[in-house]
Amino acid sequence: MKPFSPKDTVMRLWNRLKHWLQSLSFRTGVIVLACCIPFYILSFAQMLLPISATAKGVLWTILFGLAKTCQYGGLTILGVEGYKRLKNKLKRKPSQTQDDTL
Numbered sequence: 001m002k003p004f005s006p007k008d009t010v011m012r013l014w015n016r017l018k019h020w021l022q023s024l025s026f027r028t029g030v031i032v033l034a035c036c037i038p039f040y041i042l043s044f045a046q047m048l049l050p051i052s053a054t055a056k057g058v059l060w061t062i063l064f065g066l067a068k069t070c071q072y073g074g075l076t077i078l079g080v081e082g083y084k085r086l087k088n089k090l091k092r093k094p095s096q097t098q099d100d101t102l
Helices: 008-020 025-032 036-046 053-101
Strands: none
Touching: 008 053, 025 036, 025 053, 036 053
């Protein structure tokens, strides 16, 4: 029996994580995806703080990394069908409000 290589182990863990994320609800995906917005804002807003350039670089790396993690995690949870559902929901809202005002 051939032992697992580190690459095989990482791929198995990645596939398990991906499967778990995809099993979460649509609502959870939207919430996780929305969490990336404050992290993006904070990652650039912290540049205005009166701290050293090194600290700013560290903060930017952490906050931007969290934003990307939320973004990709949310997209993984939503999947293709969830993305289409969210896109259609956002498209319908402006047209419904225009119909209500007529």
